[in-house]
Amino acid sequence: MIFSYRLRRNAVKIEGERSSALDLARGRLVLMGGFFILMYIVFAVRAFDLAVIQGRAISADNGATVELSAMEGSEDAPGTLPADIARRGDITDRNGALLATTLRTASLFADPHLISDTARAAGGLAKIFPDISYGEILQKLQSDKRFVWISRNLSPEQQYSVLELGEPGLEFKHAYQRFYPQGALGSHLVGYADVDGRGLAGIERGFNNYLNSGETLRLSLDMRLQHALRREMTAVIDEFSAIGGAGLIMDVTNGDILAGVSLPDFNPHRAGEALETEVFNRLTLGAYEMGSVFKIFSIAAFFETHDVGMNTTFDTRDPIRIGRFTIRDYHAENRILTIPEVFMYSSNIGSALMGRAVGTENLQNFYEDLALTTPLDFEVREVARPMVPSPWREVNTLTASYGHGVATTPVQTISAVASVVNGGYLIKPRLVLAEDEGKASTDVRVVSEKTSNKMRELLRLVVTAGTGKNADVAGYRVGGKTGTAEKIINGRYDGNKKISSFVGVFPMDAPRYAVFIMIDEPKGTKRTYGYATGGWVAAPAVSRVIASMVAILGIPPSSPDSPENAYGQDLKQYVSAGKGEH
């Protein structure tokens, strides 16, 4: 009995101890659970700290432009610009094609102390960067420095390949870099910026602050037309072994520049290494004597000052002698010419006589109204001052009537042509696409509508019957004017070095586009019987550009028997049969 009691008592005691021990354990389980939960919450907070709070700080820091110029040539760790500099804005053409953009690129450097396997790393890198030799990399990686540049501005593919090497000693510095996806196409107008994001030329310079604020800038350029223009100009320059050229396509209704080519051109990514002649922007910085193209302006001036008919005649049988000058015709007709004949045969004597009739002051004022004698007011700020005779005597009036002694930039010239043909409103060239595209750039009238109409007919005549026959494109009523000027070499006109140009406008009955091509020092070929004049060199190129344009822009031709196709044919009544090629 006693034994059994004790046994039970013991059992109860053990049972009791066990349950008290279990209770204690339960309490402590709660403590341990709490400890873990607390620790895990700290982890979550820390993850938030890294991913959100510090994550932003890091991205802003990496986003800051690493000052690449500070890296150039130096092997030290680069400094960084403050984080508040925004990514420089894009430049696009009128259709949104990227002309300039800023991308975040990675530059690769190594910390040789951290390289785990020098030979393997060098081998891998040599495969990724074919322009650096294995030995070269090996030499860099075995150096005692903590920082060695391997390669700058990697492509994403290269960066990925480097990351795949998994080499801890290889690291990246990020920077913003300016890219010009179109390369040389449009490089003179778009311009370029330096590594610090400062625009140095073209639109990049003219709109530097705007772009640096991160805004996108849309230009009036159409890269499809730009390409067509450049292609045709390159072909002509090759064919005539010329040294360069300038070309423009303009919407004559509002002054939008749709294409602008200056050749030779350059790769804007390597503007620093380009030759001076390549970087030189002939479109705005080159002032050239345009030759007979200027007859458009002198004859328009004549119509403005003299309300006469097309049948007015000028005696071009004798050269004009004034002071030391003798004004001759290139291919003299040696007869009395009507105004249409003066224009289509490009008679210098006839133009000079008209200039004399207009008068020095009137002609000067008219050229000034057309913005031909003052520096171009343009969105690209590298502009040349036009060269005008000083002092301006009567002889200068005569020569300026056929584009001699006055030098203007191509952009000025095409704008003045546009002003004359568009109904008479002054055209201010523009490269930045306006909010309201249809709006004309100015409403300043420079010639009367009547004069404008006469000039359109005359321009069409040049292509149907005169010196510009090569410029025609069937169904598009192309009009235009040739120009051939001798270049001034060492202060003297050099008869062998010419600037041959053609300005074409179409459709002539309701002008919409002007195409100007100017070729520098073309040399005549067998095909052209040795001629290198505007009609032989530039006019066919303008024709091909227009043929491309109408295809690109989807402009339908007029049918051969439609009334507009016969536009300007009335003038033929004032033309006697004769030769005509200039």
Next chain:
Amino acid sequence: MSLFSRTDKSLIGQWWWTVDRGMLSAFMVLSLIGVALVATGSPSVAERIGYGYYHFFVRHMIILGPALLLLLGTSMLSHKFIRRLAALLFVGSLLTMLMVLGVGNDIKGARRWVHVLGFSLQPSEFIKPSFAIMAAWMMSLQKEKSNFKGNAITAGFYLLTVTLLILQPDFGMTFLVTSIWAAQIFLAGFPFRLLVLLLIVGILGVFMAYQGLDHVHSRIDRYLDPASGDSYQIDKSLEAFQNGGIIGTGPGQGTVKMSLPDAHADFIFSVAGEEMGMLFVFFIISIYGLILLRGYNRLMDSDDMFVVLAAGGLLTVFGLQAAVHMGSALHLFPTKGMTLPFVSYGGSSLLSMGITAGAILGLTRNKARSGLSRGGLSLQTNRAHRTARRGVNTSPGV
């Protein structure tokens, strides 16, 4: 959930209705996350050390199968078999560790590995679960029979294990085994005063390791002052989290991971941070939290001291290892290379974790939990029964 009928008396059917299916799913989810992260984190590491692109991934997949089988198998065992398995494993691991000290390969300054069938095994990984179960067994035996010197035996086990570990040397494992033992004696009712004393001894031990062993020294220095030495790993790890942000760079899209040493193992958490982002990191943390809380919660209802101690110790080592991994990657702790349970690459670690998780599941199975349910007692009366016993305990004269 109609996979097995509730009345299914087969082994599998019984298992299915008694095992903690929530916790089981959590382990499976972790394995899946592990497959994804090893797939994206390991190729650059493999290439770097000259293996093929898929080297680690293939091996991880090969080991994952057996590891999950071990998990399921162990979770089906009865307590008796769990103890027997632990005893075998414990003795086996200790012997192999002894052997390793003699003939093992030196990897990264430590002798931990034996080669079996082309895989290198780390016997010390298996000491974790087996030690936890053995120690719990001995301690609970002492609770049953007060004349059994179970606690002393555990102390002996502990000293033997730790000595072998320090000889390798493997301080990470030493830390974990110490933590298991500390958690168990804490649960077993060790007085707080003595625990504080032990803590002081522990801190002294760390200090001595700091003074006496160079690599421990430099690692702690680096934690306290990152500028003092090479902190490449941790810099990269933090960069990964920063690069990932809230939603991450996207699976396979990470870049920092590629130059992150040990991205497949000791820093796989950073890979998750970069590619999947902060929200996913929260998800991973909460899975570990869920496993721990579910586990501890089940132990609250257990009447078996052995179960409380063994599963408590196993849960602690599981949670602590995850914590050290995550804390290292987040630079909250000094960098200590530890795998993230079920996620990191690591053959031995994965197999050992399979056993650990299996043992936790097996020990916390419903049937095992109460033992009274077979007597037809409801949970309600079970609790009442407990209160009654507490009453006996506090009555005077006992």
